[in-house]
Amino acid sequence: MRRLIGVVAIAFLGVFSASAQQAQSPSTNIPAASLDLKSVDGLVYSVARPFPFLSASGNFEIRLPIQTTHAPLTNIEVGIGNAVLRDSKEAVNARISPRIGKPEGGYLPISVAISDLAASGVLEFPIRMTGDTLPPDQSFSVIVNARDGPVAPLLVIFFGVAVSAAVNYIAQQYKPVQLLLVRLLPLKAQLLNWKIVTRAGARRSQLERLLMRLNVVENRSDGSDFAALSSELAEVESESNGIARERAQQADSIRDRVEQIRTKLMTYGNQGPALTETEREEFTTLEERCRRAENLIINEIFDDAEEEIRSTEDEV
Secondary structure, eight states: OHHHHHHHHHHHHHHHHHHHHHHHSOOSOOOOOOBOOTTTTTOEEEEEESSTTSOEEEEEEEEEEBOOOSSOOOSOEEEEOOOEETTTOOBOOOEEEEEEOOOBTTEEEEEEEEEEEOOOEEEEEEEEEEOTTSOSSEEEEEEEEEEEOSHHHHHHHHHHHHHHHTHHHHHHHSOHHHHHHHHHHHHHHHHHHHHHTSOTTHHHHHHHHHHHHHHHHHHTTTTSOHHHHHHHHHHHHHHHHHHHHHHHHHHHHHHHHHHHHHHHHHHHHHHSSOOOHHHHHHHHHHHHHHHHHHHHHHTTOHHHHHHHHHHHHHHO
16 A cells, blocks of 8 residues: 555656746747738838938938737847848948837837938948847848938029029129029929939930039039020920930829729739648738838839839839
8 A cells, every 4th residue: 555655756747847947947949929020121211311412311211010929029139240232232321220119009100210321322231130039130121312402492582583583683793694593403403313313324425415414514604695595504404304304204103003003903913713831922022012112202213113013013
């Protein structure tokens, strides 16, 4: 009888000890957290400089969708890769500081602050993420359009109004060439902005040619015939107005094509059979690309928007 009681006691102690070890030992099969990096990869954000000769700075927030909540997001850290100009791949010096926010509403907010950015144009850099429950190699690219803020254009408008009010006085007191420069300088700034967001090709070559003609007019403004220079400037203005109309038509065309793609997706989704998981992912990807094209239009980067919507049409 005593032997039986001893065997039962030893068995009970063994089961209790195994249960305690299992409770104290963490599970190695922790599910990985999942973040929807594709939905934010390549989105375009903007920072502004108060004047063309000052450094650009700005802040924006990236809302990163959380695809699953099976695993907690713990010890999440973000890092920044090298920032380069998108066209030339030239390295850019800037202070870029990302900061992780508190997850809410199915999103993980990432605040990005950029300062001391001397270069202008479209730059690109990767954001890399690490965490206890994240898979390795979690990264996505961010595109930033560094452009002039509203202060400089407002000053140009104010200057134009002041010149219009005092045109008679200027005509009597100063050389007619000064009036020529009033027309030339805003036009030159506009063409430079268009050149920054235009890819290499016929349109960029046209903008470079017009800028060269403006430089010739500006350099000869002190000693050349005013009538000839005014005629040359009028031709550049006329051609620039044509480019502006073409850019507006290009933007309208891209918007129409985006709506056509969305109509096709909606028609297929409503009339066809139930979508598979793969088809739903493809629909989500195509919709994200449409939103990306619209974002590029807002930032007046029409060539990139054209390329984005063309590749989307091919897939549809």
